[in-house]
Amino acid sequence: MSRKTTNQKAWLFVLPVVVLVAFNALIPLMTVVNYSVQETFGNNVFFFEGVKWFEEVLHSERFHASLLRQLTFTSIILIIEIPLGVAIALTMPRKGPWVSVCLVLMALPLLIPWNVVGAMWNIFALPDIGLLGKTLNSMGFDYDYTQQPLSAWFTVILMDVWHWTSLVVLLAYAGVSSIPEAYYQAAKIDGASSWAIIRYIELPKMKRVLTIAILLRFMDSFMIYTEPFVLTGGGPGNTTTFLSIDLVKIALGQFDLGPAAAMSLIYFMIILLLCWLFYTLMMKDEEK
Amino acid sequence: MSKISLRGLRHSYLDNPANDADWALKSMDLDWRDGGAYALLGPSGCGKTTLLNIISGLVVPSEGQVLFGDQDVTKMPTDQRNIAQVFQFPVVYDTMTVYDNLAFPLRNRGFAEDDIDVRVRETAQTLDLEKTLFNRASGLTADSKQKISLGRGLIRPDVNAILFDEPLTVIDPHLKWVLRSKLKEIHRQVGSTMIYVTHDQTEALTFADKVVVIHDGTVVQIGTPIELFEKPKHTFVGHFIGSPGMNLLPCELNNGVPLFAGQVVETENGIHSPQECQNLEIGVRPEFVSLSESGIPVKVVNVSDTGPHRIVDTRHGDVRIKLLITEDESIPADNVHITFDPAHTQIYADGWLVSEASK
Amino acid sequence: MKRFTWAAPTFYIIFLMLPIYWLLNMSFKTTNEILGSFTLWPNEFTLENYIAIFTDPTWYNGYFNSLTYVGINTVISVTVALPAAYAFSRFRFLGDKHLFFWLLTNRMAPAAVFALPFFQFYSAVNLFDTHIAVALAHCLFNIPLAVWILEGFMSGIPKELDETAYVDGYSFPHFFVKIFIPTILAGIGVAAFFCFMFSWVELLLAKTLTSVAAKPIAAVMTRTASTSGYELGLLAAAGSLTIIPGAFVIYFVRNYIAKGFALGRV
Numbered sequence: 001m002s003r004k005t006t007n008q009k010a011w012l013f014v015l016p017v018v019v020l021v022a023f024n025a026l027i028p029l030m031t032v033v034n035y036s037v038q039e040t041f042g043n044n045v046f047f048f049e050g051v052k053w054f055e056e057v058l059h060s061e062r063f064h065a066s067l068l069r070q071l072t073f074t075s076i077i078l079i080i081e082i083p084l085g086v087a088i089a090l091t092m093p094r095k096g097p098w099v100s101v102c103l104v105l106m107a108l109p110l111l112i113p114w115n116v117v118g119a120m121w122n123i124f125a126l127p128d129i130g131l132l133g134k135t136l137n138s139m140g141f142d143y144d145y146t147q148q149p150l151s152a153w154f155t156v157i158l159m160d161v162w163h164w165t166s167l168v169v170l171l172a173y174a175g176v177s178s179i180p181e182a183y184y185q186a187a188k189i190d191g192a193s194s195w196a197i198i199r200y201i202e203l204p205k206m207k208r209v210l211t212i213a214i215l216l217r218f219m220d221s222f223m224i225y226t227e228p229f230v231l232t233g234g235g236p237g238n239t240t241t242f243l244s245i246d247l248v249k250i251a252l253g254q255f256d257l258g259p260a261a262a263m264s265l266i267y268f269m270i271i272l273l274l275c276w277l278f279y280t281l282m283m284k285d286e287e288k
Numbered sequence: 289m290s291k292i293s294l295r296g297l298r299h300s301y302l303d304n305p306a307n308d309a310d311w312a313l314k315s316m317d318l319d320w321r322d323g324g325a326y327a328l329l330g331p332s333g334c335g336k337t338t339l340l341n342i343i344s345g346l347v348v349p350s351e352g353q354v355l356f357g358d359q360d361v362t363k364m365p366t367d368q369r370n371i372a373q374v375f376q377f378p379v380v381y382d383t384m385t386v387y388d389n390l391a392f393p394l395r396n397r398g399f400a401e402d403d404i405d406v407r408v409r410e411t412a413q414t415l416d417l418e419k420t421l422f423n424r425a426s427g428l429t430a431d432s433k434q435k436i437s438l439g440r441g442l443i444r445p446d447v448n449a450i451l452f453d454e455p456l457t458v459i460d461p462h463l464k465w466v467l468r469s470k471l472k473e474i475h476r477q478v479g480s481t482m483i484y485v486t487h488d489q490t491e492a493l494t495f496a497d498k499v500v501v502i503h504d505g506t507v508v509q510i511g512t513p514i515e516l517f518e519k520p521k522h523t524f525v526g527h528f529i530g531s532p533g534m535n536l537l538p539c540e541l542n543n544g545v546p547l548f549a550g551q552v553v554e555t556e557n558g559i560h561s562p563q564e565c566q567n568l569e570i571g572v573r574p575e576f577v578s579l580s581e582s583g584i585p586v587k588v589v590n591v592s593d594t595g596p597h598r599i600v601d602t603r604h605g606d607v608r609i610k611l612l613i614t615e616d617e618s619i620p621a622d623n624v625h626i627t628f629d630p631a632h633t634q635i636y637a638d639g640w641l642v643s644e645a646s647k
Numbered sequence: 648m649k650r651f652t653w654a655a656p657t658f659y660i661i662f663l664m665l666p667i668y669w670l671l672n673m674s675f676k677t678t679n680e681i682l683g684s685f686t687l688w689p690n691e692f693t694l695e696n697y698i699a700i701f702t703d704p705t706w707y708n709g710y711f712n713s714l715t716y717v718g719i720n721t722v723i724s725v726t727v728a729l730p731a732a733y734a735f736s737r738f739r740f741l742g743d744k745h746l747f748f749w750l751l752t753n754r755m756a757p758a759a760v761f762a763l764p765f766f767q768f769y770s771a772v773n774l775f776d777t778h779i780a781v782a783l784a785h786c787l788f789n790i791p792l793a794v795w796i797l798e799g800f801m802s803g804i805p806k807e808l809d810e811t812a813y814v815d816g817y818s819f820p821h822f823f824v825k826i827f828i829p830t831i832l833a834g835i836g837v838a839a840f841f842c843f844m845f846s847w848v849e850l851l852l853a854k855t856l857t858s859v860a861a862k863p864i865a866a867v868m869t870r871t872a873s874t875s876g877y878e879l880g881l882l883a884a885a886g887s888l889t890i891i892p893g894a895f896v897i898y899f900v901r902n903y904i905a906k907g908f909a910l911g912r913v
Contacts (some may be wrong), residue, residue, distance in 0.1 A: 010734035010740040024783065028768055091652040091656055093656075100902065105895045108890070110672050114865075124666040185375065244757050244759035267757060271425050
């Protein structure tokens with residue numbers, strides 16, 4: 001579509017961005033790399049340790065457990081949020097005054113600071129005075145997210161669905177509303193059923209925004225920290241300690257800089273690798 | 289197969305149309321002969337597409353009826369009408385092959401796979417799509433995609449009429465010609481009614497047996513291309529069709545005889561009842577104006593060469609009159625006069641041709 | 648089926664509103680009522696919690712701090728992203744694709760990874776506990792996002808626009824400011840919206856990089872929750888107030904959200 005011209009001076013345009021991001025990304029990243037290969041006994045004395053911390057992290061059961069929890073959490077919320085978001089986008093009104101009402105109300109959770117989200121759900125789910133907790137308990141469920149792992153997981157997942165499904169809805173809705181009217185008219189003339197319209201027109205046309213929605217949700221859920229930290233503090237026990245929470249515990253709680261740095265890098269690599277995998281898989285089909 | 293009739297049709301996109309301008313279509317009574325090739329011609333925004341969508345059932349008219357034969361289908365949903373429609377921009381189902389695209393309308397209507405296969409191959413042959421039959425539809429060129437859209441209409445054995453909504457807009461000029469001839473050929477082969485919406489007079493005049501000219505939500509004339517050219521019923525038709533369009537000269541009436549520039553102009557029709565004497569205009573196509581020794585004195589403003597003809601732009605007072613002359617005709621340096629061919633000079637009142645009945 | 652399609656969005660919105668309602672409900676209750684009974688709406692309606700917030704400088708300064716660094720960040724991100732996005736959408740240059748990908752990878756960096764190094768780094772350059780530190784730190788994920796969004800919008804604008812302007816005798820800066828920027832105003836709006844959003848809701852970095860002078864409202868809340876026992880009413884009131892700026896922003900950009908997503912291939 002675009003016929004770009006080669007112009008090395010374009011670097012000048014990109015320079016401010018490169019400088020700012022490098023300033024923010026490279027210097028801290030180098031610090032992390034630096035820590036990840038050293039041992040310290042305080043007093044700013046460091047010893048080169050090679051890949052010792054990496055080996056330690058990769059073999060630690062604690063890391064395996066956090067990673068497993070993280071993968072489980074991310075898979076569950078992707079499985080719930082993506083279809084739910086698409087379904088809601090498809091059933092939303094396409095024109096009229098209700099469109100803005102829906103959009104504004106739906107976007108609201110996205111703009112609430114993350115720890116407020118955590119605090120809000122904390123209050124909402126309290127077993128004695130929270131609407132959710134009280135209701136569940138009076139319905140006969142034994143629900144207490146501060147004590148029971150299952151309740152805690154249920155709450156964390158419900159909170160994330162509450163918080164982020166709207167992003168999928170907005171993206172999917174944008175995809176749907178950019179479909180020209182003629183497609184629907186042609187489908188009517190071809191006698192297509194509602195399901196066929198979704199399957200052959202709406203889903204294919206949404207593919208690109210959905211790729212983005214999945215990538216964003218994957219990245220952000222993999223990096224989730226504040227909301228579950230405020231809600232459950234990673235507990236009860238370690239049952240909702242996801243990778244970021246664990247990392248902060250090690251780095252700032254125990255001040256084990258070496259292992260924390262090594263874990264950071266492994267963590268970052270896992271995200272990059274999985275994003276790349278997702279992206280390649282989803283784009284492969286496109287190039288055919 | 290049956291004819292399509294529109295009875296007292298009116299449509300407005302507003303809930304409570306207040307004045308004339310709110311109506312996209314203003315009162316229409318039309319019959320479309322079964323098997324005819326029609327063109328709906330008019331400028332953008334005149335209501336052509338609305339009319340088309342009413343016939344196919346995508347839009348339900350505010351007032352009036354749509355009849356297929358004797359059956360009232362005004363409220364019948366689109367998929368139950370025997371109508372196919374091809375849109376301005378090609379619509380293909382991206383994830384399907386060409387084959388599946390063509391089979392789609394039949395599968396939706398529950399045809400057996402064997403029958404579908406036969407019809408898909410037939411249709412693909414008609415449209416020269418055989419080579420790409422198993423390719424993904426999304427990778428094809430615009431004209432192939434438009435052929436697929438057309439194919440999805442042709443493939444249905446029950447189709448009564450095929451509607452085209454400016455189908456060649458996105459097609460390269462040299463392929464437009466090819467596709468248009470293909471359409472004519474298909475019309476002869478299949479014999480179903482075809483209604484072709486366009487704002488391009490060449491397209492309309494070459495495709496259709498009958499052209500319906502729409503202006504501002506109203507049908508101003510239905511006729512063969514020759515009728516539209518020689519006897520426009522409305523000054524809009526005269527102006528819109530033909531290149532350059534018809535000359536329109538304001539005139540006065542003197543004892544029932546039209547006068548322009550103080551001279552009597554002989555016309556093919558005439559005015560007799562004095563009520564009609566409002567906003568009178570004389571219409572004459574540039575083809576029927578010629579240079580002469582005597583007649584209406586004019587000043588030559590400009591001459592442009594278009595190949596076989598030269599267009600001479602002249603002026604009498606404030607009124608511009610164009611005429612066509614051949615390459616070898618010469619234009620006198622001064623004292624230019626023009627005359628009109630009386631057989632092709634008409635008089636219009638309020639834009640409408642003064643009818644012969646009142647003569 | 649068509650008749651019941653309103654049900655899904657309606658139930659979804661009710662689900663979204665319930666926790667927010669509960670927060671508002673709590674914020675108008677007295678501590679006694681909160682702890683003493685379970686009530687669906689405040690029986691003893693009180694504005695005490697809000698009054699407490701508006702009279703205590705640590706609270707309202709928290710809001711100003713948050714809005715200040717969010718504002719600075721949005722301006723920086725969009726301003727530097729504009730020329731970069733233009734370069735990516737119009738020119739081919741050495742390493743362009745790698746650079747674009749590298750920028751995006753920063754969007755994938757967990758804030759937790761950067762928290763400690765940021766703390767050390769910004770302390771070392773004497774920017775700790777300033778608004779600008781948080782604004783700069785948030786650039787890490789907002790600049791890539793802004794570049795990504797704006798590049799999408801700009802690619803949708805035909806190159807003929809640029810060429811026509813040059814033929815008409817515009818110099819590049821003149822063209823960029825007078826013609827190009829007005830053309831992609833919707834895109835700038837969408838990019839600014841997202842920068843605002845992600846900077847406003849982020850807390851981990853903001854909290855790590857501040858102690859007193861630039862402490863964000865959200866961090867003030869956490870402290871209150873832990874130090875002064877369980878003042879749920881106060882917490883709820885503060886939380887309710889943090890929803891307001893977001894609601895305002897959404898209301899103003901509501902017409903651009905859907906369109907912006909679609910145009911900007913975000």
